[in-house]
Amino acid sequence: MAVTILIVEDEEKIGRFLELELLHEGYAVIKAADGRTGLEKAQSGKADLVVLDVMLPELNGFEVLRRLRKSSDIPVIMLTARDEVMDKVAGLDGGADDYMTKPFAIEELLARIRLVLKKRGGGAVADKNHLGVGKLRMDVQRYEVTYDGSRVELTHREFELLRVLLENKNIVISRDTLLEKVCGYDYMGETNIIDVYVRYLRSKLDEVYHIKLIQTVRGVGYCIKDESEYGK
Ligand code: CA
Numbered sequence: 301m302a303v304t305i306l307i308v309e310d311e312e313k314i315g316r317f318l319e320l321e322l323l324h325e326g327y328a329v330i331k332a333a334d335g336r337t338g339l340e341k342a343q344s345g346k347a348d349l350v351v352l353d354v355m356l357p358e359l360n361g362f363e364v365l366r367r368l369r370k371s372s373d374i375p376v377i378m379l380t381a382r383d384e385v386m387d388k389v390a391g392l393d394g395g396a397d398d399y400m401t402k403p404f405a406i407e408e409l410l411a412r413i414r415l416v417l418k419k420r421g422g423g424a425v426a427d428k429n430h431l432g433v434g435k436l437r438m439d440v441q442r443y444e445v446t447y448d449g450s451r452v453e454l455t456h457r458e459f460e461l462l463r464v465l466l467e468n469k470n471i472v473i474s475r476d477t478l479l480e481k482v483c484g485y486d487y488m489g490e491t492n493i494i495d496v497y498v499r500y501l502r503s504k505l506d507e508v509y510h511i512k513l514i515q516t517v518r519g520v521g522y523c524i525k526d527e528s529e530y531g532k
Contacts, residue, residue, distance in 0.1 A: 302326060302327055302328040303327050303328070303348045303349070303417065304327065304328040304329070304330060304346060304347045304348050304349075305322050305327045305328070305329055305330070305347060305348065305349050305350070305351060305413065306329075306330045306331070306332065306338070306341050306342055306346075306347035306349070306350045306351070307319060307322070307329060307330070307331045307332070307351045308331075308332045308333075308334075308335070308337075308338030308341075308342070308350060308351065308352045308353055308356065308361070308364065309331070309333070309351070309353040309356075309379070310333050310334060310353065310355075310356050310357055311353075312333070314353075314402075315331055315333065317406075318351065318406075318409075319331060321406050321410070322410075322413075325410060327413075330346060330347055333357075334356055334357045334358040334359070335356040335357065335358045335359025335360060335361065335363060335364045336358040336359050337358075338350070338352065338356065338359075338364050339359060339364045339367055339368060342364070342368050342372065342374060342376075343368065343371060343372060347374065348374070348375070348417070349374065349375045349376070349377070349413060349416060349417060350368075350374055350375070350376045350377070351377050351379060351409070351413075352364060352365060352376050352377065352378050352379065352396070353378075353379045354378060354379065354380045354381070355381065361378055361379075361380075362394055365378070365394045365395060365396060366394055366395075369394070369395040373395075375397045375416045375417065375420050376395070376396045376397055377396065377397060377398045377399065377400060377409070377412055377413065377416060378396045378398075378399040378400070379399070379400050379402055379404075380399055380400070380401055380402065381401070381402050397416045397419070397420070398412050398415075398416055400412065429441045431463065431466035431467060432466065433466065433469060433513070433524055433525075433526050434511070434513075435447055435448040435449075435509075436466075436505070436513065438459075438462065438463060438466055440463060443459065445459065445462065447505060447508075447509050448509070452504055452505065453504075454501070454504065455500075457482055457483070457497055458497055458500050458501055458504070460481070460482045461478060461482045461494070461497045461498070461501065462501060464478060464481045464482060465478075465514060465522060465523070465524045466524060468524075469524055469525070469526045470523065470524075470525055470526055471523065472517045472520050472521055472522070472523040473521045473522060473523065474520060474521040475491075475494045475495070475521050475522075477521070478494045478521060478522065479491070479493065479494050482494065482497070494522075498514055498516075498522060501513070501514060502514060
């Protein structure tokens with residue numbers, strides 16, 4: 301599920317610009333154009349992070365933040381005008397996670413959003429290049445898999461299968477979906493090929509490291525579970 305960002309900004313152009321950029325980055329977006337609506341939407345629980353302008357009609361950003369903090373610790377990044385140095389101090393004192401001074405580079409705001417979400421343990425922002433569970437690590441860009449630091453050699457399809465399962469941790473994936481993702485939708489070969497690759501993966505991981513990595517969900521498919529005791 302996409303991380304949802306609430307933009308509270310009365311300047312329509314800026315609001316629209318932020319919305320487009322955030323949508324482009326894969327976030328879902330909710331907008332509010334005044335402080336009161338912004339506060340309501342921030343309290344609704346539907347957003348994961350708030351980008352909050354200071355100068356707003358009805359309630360200003362600080363007042364929104366002050367009221368919001370009575371009931372919620374949702375991450376907040378404040379937007380302040382260039383000269384409002386005191387605003388920054390007030391914003392951070394008031395419980396904001398970070399602030400940006402207008403005008404700002406969108407890349408910087410995106411970077412701060414990622415950082416704040418990460419700090420707050422909002423693991424919802426998935427790092428698609430570094431996957432893992434327990435002591436198993438996959439570096440997708442370097443095409444490397446390690447277990448407890450030792451390299452595990454996998455074939456292309458074994459790697460792809462493991463990648464799909466790790467990307468969908470805790471979700472049971474059907475054989476058909478795995479077949480399509482690993483072998484391509486036009487694959488015409490043996491339909492039990494996924495079971496064969498799962499067996500290969502088990503022989504390279506489960507049997508070597510005495511773990512139970514890939515769970516079989518009978519009649520449905522396979523799943524890698526992120527259990528806290530896993531890998532001990
Ligand atoms: Ca404003």
